[in-house]
Amino acid sequence: MEADAKPMKLGGRLCCVCNQRRAALKRPKTLEQICRECFYAVFEEEIHQVILENKLFKPGERIAIGASGGKDSTVLAYVLSELNRRHNYGLDLFLLSVDEGITGYRDDSLETVKRNELQYGLPLKIVSYKDLYGWTMDEIVKMIGLKNNCTFCGVFRRQALDRGAALLKVDKVATGHNADDIAETVLLNILRGDIARLSRCTSIITGEDGPIPRCKPFKYTYEKEIFMITLGCQSLNELSTYAYFKKLDYFSTECIYSPNAYRGFAREFIKDLERIRPRAILDIIKSGEDFRIATSTKMPEQGTCERCGYISSQKWCKACVLLEGLNRGLPKLGIGRNQGLNSDAKKDIKKDDRTKSIESKQCGSLEF
Amino acid sequence: MACNSSTCNSSGCYKEYEEEEQHKSKTRAEVKGSNIRQNLCVKCKSSEPVCCGIGGEDSRFCKDCFKNNLYGKFKQAVTYNAMITPPDKVLVAFSGGPSSRVLLQFVHEMQYRAQKNYDASKDKSLPVFGVGVAFIDESSTNSFASQQIEKAIEDIRSIVSNLAPPSKELFVVPIESIFSSDGIDCKERLKKLLDALGDVTGKEDLLIHLRMLSLQKIASENGYTRVVLGSCTSRIACHVISATVKGQGYSLSADIQFVDSRWEIPVVLPLRDCPAQELNTLCSLDGLKIVETPNGPFSGINGLVSSFVKVLQEENLSRECTIVRTAGKLTPFHFNRIPEIQDSNVPSATRRHHRRHGLKSNGSLSSESFCAICNSPLKKSNSSSSLTNESPQPSNRFVAACSSCQFQILPKDPSLMEQFLPLLPHPMITRAKHGDRGNVSSLREQIQDFLLSDGDDEI
Ligand SMILES: [Zn+2]
Ligand SMILES: [Zn+2]
Ligand SMILES: [Zn+2]
Ligand SMILES: [Zn+2]
Ligand SMILES: [Zn+2]
Numbered sequence: 001m002e003a004d005a006k007p008m009k010l011g012g013r014l015c016c017v018c019n020q021r022r023a024a025l026k027r028p029k030t031l032e033q034i035c036r037e038c039f040y041a042v043f044e045e046e047i048h049q050v051i052l053e054n055k056l057f058k059p060g061e062r063i064a065i066g067a068s069g070g071k072d073s074t075v076l077a078y079v080l081s082e083l084n085r086r087h088n089y090g091l092d093l094f095l096l097s098v099d100e101g102i103t104g105y106r107d108d109s110l111e112t113v114k115r116n117e118l119q120y121g122l123p124l125k126i127v128s129y130k131d132l133y134g135w136t137m138d139e140i141v142k143m144i145g146l147k148n149n150c151t152f153c154g155v156f157r158r159q160a161l162d163r164g165a166a167l168l169k170v171d172k173v174a175t176g177h178n179a180d181d182i183a184e185t186v187l188l189n190i191l192r193g194d195i196a197r198l199s200r201c202t203s204i205i206t207g208e209d210g211p212i213p214r215c216k217p218f219k220y221t222y223e224k225e226i227f228m229i230t231l232g233c234q235s236l237n238e239l240s241t242y243a244y245f246k247k248l249d250y251f252s253t254e255c256i257y258s259p260n261a262y263r264g265f266a267r268e269f270i271k272d273l274e275r276i277r278p279r280a281i282l283d284i285i286k287s288g289e290d291f292r293i294a295t296s297t298k299m300p301e302q303g304t305c306e307r308c309g310y311i312s313s314q315k316w317c318k319a320c321v322l323l324e325g326l327n328r329g330l331p332k333l334g335i336g337r338n339q340g341l342n343s344d345a346k347k348d349i350k351k352d353d354r355t356k357s358i359e360s361k362q363c364g365s366l367e368f
Numbered sequence: 369m370a371c372n373s374s375t376c377n378s379s380g381c382y383k384e385y386e387e388e389e390q391h392k393s394k395t396r397a398e399v400k401g402s403n404i405r406q407n408l409c410v411k412c413k414s415s416e417p418v419c420c421g422i423g424g425e426d427s428r429f430c431k432d433c434f435k436n437n438l439y440g441k442f443k444q445a446v447t448y449n450a451m452i453t454p455p456d457k458v459l460v461a462f463s464g465g466p467s468s469r470v471l472l473q474f475v476h477e478m479q480y481r482a483q484k485n486y487d488a489s490k491d492k493s494l495p496v497f498g499v500g501v502a503f504i505d506e507s508s509t510n511s512f513a514s515q516q517i518e519k520a521i522e523d524i525r526s527i528v529s530n531l532a533p534p535s536k537e538l539f540v541v542p543i544e545s546i547f548s549s550d551g552i553d554c555k556e557r558l559k560k561l562l563d564a565l566g567d568v569t570g571k572e573d574l575l576i577h578l579r580m581l582s583l584q585k586i587a588s589e590n591g592y593t594r595v596v597l598g599s600c601t602s603r604i605a606c607h608v609i610s611a612t613v614k615g616q617g618y619s620l621s622a623d624i625q626f627v628d629s630r631w632e633i634p635v636v637l638p639l640r641d642c643p644a645q646e647l648n649t650l651c652s653l654d655g656l657k658i659v660e661t662p663n664g665p666f667s668g669i670n671g672l673v674s675s676f677v678k679v680l681q682e683e684n685l686s687r688e689c690t691i692v693r694t695a696g697k698l699t700p701f702h703f704n705r706i707p708e709i710q711d712s713n714v715p716s717a718t719r720r721h722h723r724r725h726g727l728k729s730n731g732s733l734s735s736e737s738f739c740a741i742c743n744s745p746l747k748k749s750n751s752s753s754s755l756t757n758e759s760p761q762p763s764n765r766f767v768a769a770c771s772s773c774q775f776q777i778l779p780k781d782p783s784l785m786e787q788f789l790p791l792l793p794h795p796m797i798t799r800a801k802h803g804d805r806g807n808v809s810s811l812r813e814q815i816q817d818f819l820l821s822d823g824d825d826e827i
Contacts, residue, residue, distance in 0.1 A: 186612065190609070191680065191694075192694075198694070265680060269672065276669065277569075279775070284613055286615040286617060287611070290615075
């Protein structure tokens, strides 16, 4: 991918936008030949249009940028602070990072985030698992061992940004999900049969009914273009090479210790598709938006966790159940089907099972 | 084993399947763990299992139980969706591959049983449905040697003629004959049409659409009431992914249902729940002959999709089923059922089932419009975000087509478009002209939908 993304030599062709300067690169998204200056302008303008058309922000809002130190969130911090200034969005921007407490894992990227703080003058807040949950990920792993299907990574990470955002008292969290990520998520939700997430994963704003909505200004932005921006932009050049190549983003709720095999296949598949048909990424997102999904399946009923106040469809949220298990020395609590603590949860699961078995039965066998 | 009561719309009876289902789940529960070691069929617990690798289940069946299980899935699909009823005449699309070979066998067996019941019955009130077989010869579109295709056709003739009575009509029709009504050189016309396409995937997909038109033409001209396709779970899983990749998320749910009546002759997919692996196994167990036909492997997008799905299936044996199940949860269209169900012929259970599963029109009075090329329903206000950089195609002004067909089949240049349109076969041109209203869904059907919903409070 790196080789493909490097600006290519394109002979003496002129930029298709300004028709004056030499084309310096081929836009991955459209394959148009374009000069460097126009590329930056188009890149930023597209994101500005996304923000306007989808009304992502309102003047006076406090916005946290989920800053992982990876290229996506770093470019997001750069573009948002630039657009905020240029177009007078009137936003208070913050950088929000999460430290899972995994030795060596975030050291580099947290350094990058700290540099971003200085470069863009954005206040940075780092929240740690230790602060949020009382446990570092290393401590959890020590407790549960390196199991094949760990539920902790997903559950804890899903909540960490929200809890951090609540501490910062922001109105919204902006994440660096790019078009490739969203296309990948669409495919993964099809592969694992998750119709509820499939209906939500292409929304540019999610969790509007929850305490802190999230938005994805890079929804239509190609990963390759983000990468090209990092290559050419002075202030972004100091981004550590480590962060370039590693997916460090918080929104990936995959287990750090045992990633799903099929996620890798899906990523590779998308890269292959992009090679022969760049618009395939946007087409997957379009499909994701257009799927005919009955509204009743869209959202499970949401309440709040009795213990921590986080949105939860059950009495206690998943993180609290897991934490209770950890604290009582029973780390298996809340994993799999025996949710001993959640009597309500148990009922829900039973109901779930029943609907499931109805669905998996051949049509018609219900009639008798 | 079959009953002639009014709740029975073909050779079998539901009861039989209900018992079988119960029995199956019971044995499965008992068997978990213990019996597997004893190496006996998990169902009958008497014969030795064959290695058939049923996706995702640890169950292992003996040859008979395996076959019954597979036939059971087929038959259940047929009966509960009213795919084949006694007065029907069904046209089996036969490619010679394992899926359509099993399909032909199963349809034949069902007809054979129906005939036996008919012969045994006194009043002869229920006729036996008719069966025809169609092979679409696509040799003009590829470089397959003529001897090979002749050999393949010969094999197909012998397969069909060797089936026990009732005898089945066989149609071997070259794909270019879709142009025959125009009184021109069909081969030349097809070549011209395909040459006008720059995109490999577009070419492949257009051929698939032409194949469907050919089947429709044969069925319509010869009085058939159903077109039966052998699309198996694996094939449908690939379609789910490729439709997603081509931006056809809206219309996807129309293509993967058991019944698809947006065509003049309704199309049915009774093998939807049968994975390719099981169909292959049955072919080798029963010695069903597979015919090599010149349908080479896919390339382009379709090629990437099928190798992706293959890798996934190898990693997890139930992946294809999960993909199809996910897509099955999408809301179907009003035409995803057999139109104009005659109440006396259809068991009330089936009607209730249809209603509960939303097979009834969703938003009763629908005025779906369809893509002129692929016949997929078009999303209203096809104004996808301007951010996707999809400037409206000039071809838009000529033809109502889905974004996928606009991209990979229709020329972008308006002048090329004018040359291209007349090359299309007649049904596509007609659709292009009446693009804004579905020509299949008549007002009568729409009204019927509306009336049906009155009965909803029965449940
Ligand atoms: Zn320029
Ligand atoms: Zn983990
Ligand atoms: Zn909680
Ligand atoms: Zn058996
Ligand atoms: Zn189309």
